[in-house]
Amino acid sequence: MTKKETAMTEPRPDVLVVDELVAGYVSGVDIIRGASLSVAPGELVGVIGPNGAGKSTFMKAMFGLAPVRGGSIRLDGEDIVGRAPSDLVARGVAYVPQTNNVFPSMTIEENLRMGLYQQRHRWAERFDAVTAMLPFLAARRRTRAGLLSGGERQMVALGRALMTEPKVLLLDEPSAGLSPINQGDSFERVMQINAQGVTIVMVEQNAQRCLEIVHRGYVLDQGCNAYAGTGRELLGDPKVVELYLGSLSRSSRT
Amino acid sequence: MPDLRNRPGLGVAPLVLGGTTALLMLGWAVGANAPETSVLSEFPQALVDGIKFGLIVATGAIGLSLIFGTTKMINFAHGELITLGAIVAWYFQSIGLPLWLAALVAVVAGAGFGGALELGLWRPLRKRRTGLFQLLIISLGLSLAVRHIYLIVFGGASKAYSAFRVQDSWNFWGVSMTPRDLGIMVTAVLVVSGTAWMIHSTPIGQAMRAVADNRDLAEASGISVKRVILVVWMMGSGLAAVGGVLLGLDGSVSWDMGFAILMVVFAAVILGGLGKSNGALVGALAIGLVSQLSTLFSPPELRIFWALLALMVVLLVRPQGILGSRNATRIG
Ligand SMILES: Nc1ncnc2c1ncn2[C@@H]1O[C@H](COP(=O)(O)OP(=O)(O)OP(=O)(O)O)[C@@H](O)[C@H]1O
Ligand SMILES: [Mg+2]
Numbered sequence: 001m002t003k004k005e006t007a008m009t010e011p012r013p014d015v016l017v018v019d020e021l022v023a024g025y026v027s028g029v030d031i032i033r034g035a036s037l038s039v040a041p042g043e044l045v046g047v048i049g050p051n052g053a054g055k056s057t058f059m060k061a062m063f064g065l066a067p068v069r070g071g072s073i074r075l076d077g078e079d080i081v082g083r084a085p086s087d088l089v090a091r092g093v094a095y096v097p098q099t100n101n102v103f104p105s106m107t108i109e110e111n112l113r114m115g116l117y118q119q120r121h122r123w124a125e126r127f128d129a130v131t132a133m134l135p136f137l138a139a140r141r142r143t144r145a146g147l148l149s150g151g152e153r154q155m156v157a158l159g160r161a162l163m164t165e166p167k168v169l170l171l172d173e174p175s176a177g178l179s180p181i182n183q184g185d186s187f188e189r190v191m192q193i194n195a196q197g198v199t200i201v202m203v204e205q206n207a208q209r210c211l212e213i214v215h216r217g218y219v220l221d222q223g224c225n226a227y228a229g230t231g232r233e234l235l236g237d238p239k240v241v242e243l244y245l246g247s248l249s250r251s252s253r254t
Numbered sequence: 255m256p257d258l259r260n261r262p263g264l265g266v267a268p269l270v271l272g273g274t275t276a277l278l279m280l281g282w283a284v285g286a287n288a289p290e291t292s293v294l295s296e297f298p299q300a301l302v303d304g305i306k307f308g309l310i311v312a313t314g315a316i317g318l319s320l321i322f323g324t325t326k327m328i329n330f331a332h333g334e335l336i337t338l339g340a341i342v343a344w345y346f347q348s349i350g351l352p353l354w355l356a357a358l359v360a361v362v363a364g365a366g367f368g369g370a371l372e373l374g375l376w377r378p379l380r381k382r383r384t385g386l387f388q389l390l391i392i393s394l395g396l397s398l399a400v401r402h403i404y405l406i407v408f409g410g411a412s413k414a415y416s417a418f419r420v421q422d423s424w425n426f427w428g429v430s431m432t433p434r435d436l437g438i439m440v441t442a443v444l445v446v447s448g449t450a451w452m453i454h455s456t457p458i459g460q461a462m463r464a465v466a467d468n469r470d471l472a473e474a475s476g477i478s479v480k481r482v483i484l485v486v487w488m489m490g491s492g493l494a495a496v497g498g499v500l501l502g503l504d505g506s507v508s509w510d511m512g513f514a515i516l517m518v519v520f521a522a523v524i525l526g527g528l529g530k531s532n533g534a535l536v537g538a539l540a541i542g543l544v545s546q547l548s549t550l551f552s553p554p555e556l557r558i559f560w561a562l563l564a565l566m567v568v569l570l571v572r573p574q575g576i577l578g579s580r581n582a583t584r585i586g
Contacts (some may be wrong), residue, residue, distance in 0.1 A: 010498065032505070065470075065473075065474070071445065075283065085473050085476070086473065086476045086478055087472050089474075089476030095474050097471065097474065100468055100470070100471065101471060102466050102468070102471070103463070103467040103468050103471060103472075104467060104468070106460070106463060106464065106467060107469050110460055110463075110464075113457075113460060114460065114461070114464045114471075114472065114475045114477065115475050117382065117457065117461060117464075117475055117476055117477045118476045122456060130522065160475065163477070
């Protein structure tokens with residue numbers, strides 16, 4: 001147990017603490033250059049930032065899919081840097097990639113089964129729990145995921161990740177590529193799932209909508225934390241609005 | 255109990271069974287009513303031979319397709335995995351083991367060799383991020399090397415299994431069939447349907463399809479992709495060994511028998527739809543039927559030509575193969 005006293009109102013220890021993370025794909029090129037983040041149980045945390053800021057890379061590094069060169073990632077106090085994704089799944093982390101996040105030639109039900117591959121004995125219980133959150137998945141359980149629309153696929157991807165009853169769910173741009181109406185549904189869904197007690201870290205390009213629903217947010221720019229605060233604080237910060245939310249916000253600044 | 259209705263792929267089984275039965279009935283109807291000397295009287299025999307050949311090819315094609323599906327690698331050494339089964343079984347029956355036991359040893363040896371190849375060669379190469387084209391060339395080299403090891407060890411002559419060498423054949427409705435033919439077909443049907451059941455209904459089979467579908471997501475779901483690929487190599491090689499034994503039983507065993515049939519196995523996989531295990535079965539049956547039926551009107555030497563011609567025609571119409579899906583990895 002780490003005795004970490006922060007200004008947070010809830011004394012519960014954070015589930016996930018990322019500290020000064022350095023990560024990248026090619027040696028010599030760091031994409032993430034000292035980014036930090038923490039999530040308390042039950043929290044909905046958002047990471048926003050311009051295209052190419054490294055948001056997806058940040059997520060992948062947390063999930064063991066991108067090489068980490070420095071800093072630490074702690075899950076319930078234990079360092080998880082260098083652990084394989086299958087190990088992290090066993091420890092209660094779930095991850096939904098930004099793209100290609102379903103098994104297209106498998107049915108919805110089979111997609112969910114793959115999510116629970118490590119704990120197959122819990123199938124009936126978890127299937128009921130997840131389809132209670134996402135009834136669409138039960139109604140269309142025999143449909144192949146490849147035949148679904150983008151929004152429906154996003155639900156399959158979410159459902160697959162929720163099957164293990166994760167301690168923390170990493171969502172990479174759940175609204176990406178969706179029509180405006182579907183985007184609204186997507187944010188609504190993330191909120192509902194969080195309201196059921198699922199701890200979520202969400203990466204979003206749609207910064208405005210994201211900050212409106214999250215408890216706390218981080219602005220990532222060029223691989224570093226530019227700003228951090230509650231969703232409301234960030235929405236009220238003129239600098240954040242000007243650089244990342246306004247019509248003038250562009251891809252990159254120095 | 256899991257409800258199996260509408261499982262993808264399971265719909266193929268009734269299609270194959272129904273189609274084959276319908277063809278056989280048609281064959282017998284035609285054969286029974288055709289005049290003794292006409293070409294049509296040979297039809298039932300060609301049909302049965304085609305199905306037999308198709309089933310043998312299928313045992314090789316399913317393994318090749320599974321390996322391609324999960325690793326995206328084209329294994330040109332698959333023919334040698336087929337030959338290995340035939341040779342190992344030949345050796346053990348020649349020292350007195352009953353053929354079924356020799357075949358079992360061959361399958362275990364095949365699976366072991368496949369697993370060893372994965373662990374000792376393919377996995378280290380993948381870890382070093384060797385490109386798929388390079389892997390293809392390496393498999394060609396491996397095929398050549400292993401084939402010539404067979405030549406040295408087994409010799410250049412063809413040898414037959416001592417059991418079932420000469421048998422009385424049964425005759426019915428214009429088809430003559432030996433107990434050996436029946437044994438080959440029954441074994442192939444059991445092995446192929448057992449494999450299809452495994453792929454569709456067991457957790458490891460579903461994991462194989464998941465890895466084939468989206469490898470990264472399989473990894474992110476907590477599936478050990480490494481383990482799945484190892485199982486696929488062992489299974490695919492074991493199936494190839496079965497194919498080798500059946501092929502040797504149907505004809506004879508030789509050092510390059512697998513290489514000789516490799517083109518047909520590839521054709522079956524591509525015709526059915528790359529990476530679809532049911533596709534391999536459908537493709538193999540189609541290739542078997544076309545090649546044997548062609549002997550009704552053209553010299554038997556050209557039967558593989560007709561089969562490959564059929565492949566080209568089908569691919570012109572359906573580039574993804576009979577069961578393949580064009581948009582398997584639709585992005586978005
Ligand atoms: N697999 C990879 N190999 C090498 N470089 C990569 C890889 N994936 C991403 N990058 C690079 O890392 C940088 C950050 O990419 P990343 O996908 O993390 O950005 P992002 O913030 O998620 O962008 P977006 O909002 O467009 O999703 C980009 O410059 C990109 O080119
Ligand atoms: Mg991204």
